[in-house]
Amino acid sequence: MASTQLACPGDRLGRASEFTSGPGTYTRGPHIFASLVGPVLQQEGAEGGLPVITVRGGRNAQDQVIEVGDVVMARVTRVRALLASVEILCAGETVLREAYNGIIKKEDVRATxxxxVDMGQSFxxxxxxxxxxxxxxxxxxYYLTTAAPDLGVRWAKSDASGAIMVPVSWQEMxxxxxxVREPRKCARPDAS
Structure with a gap:
């Protein structure tokens, strides 16, 4: 069954007690999260088991004009004392055909x-x-901001083990x- 819901890495998709994690997802604690950008699909489980929730990756990329106010997903490429350089991968629900460059300035990391703010502790x-x-x-x-509770790091790998980290507060994963805990400016985990 297809869904109109589009997932980005780190989006919470459901409870592990209600679904089985399929391709494009992973289980962390009691929840299932997206590991890809794409539409969320639910399929019947094998032999009457729990329904399987998947994220179909490889969505057709599109040309998109990015506008002020758009929420984007970006990969951090470089962190300096006063800013972080990023590659914008998605704008809204659209996977971009090519990555666009952006920066997050130190004064735009958080609202208070x-x-x-220490950029190395944030990203x-x-x-x-x-x-x-x-x-x-x-x-x-483009100039970006993460100065809202629903904005910030959604997905990060641990330096120690390479595992996908779990946010434990707005400033630690x-x-x-x-x-091992590592500092980050985290997005609220249940943000959509």
């Missing part, structure tokens, strides 16, 4: 205590971030394998 290269376009920027890059 802006002067205490790491490889993190997948949910952000909002705050300005069209210049000809080379924990490796489920080693228990």
């Amino acid at each position: 205590e802006v002067d205490r 790491r290269p490889g993190d997948i971030v949910r952000a909002r376009v705050s300005s069209l920027g210049d000809a080379r890059q 924990q490796c489920p394998v080693t228990g």
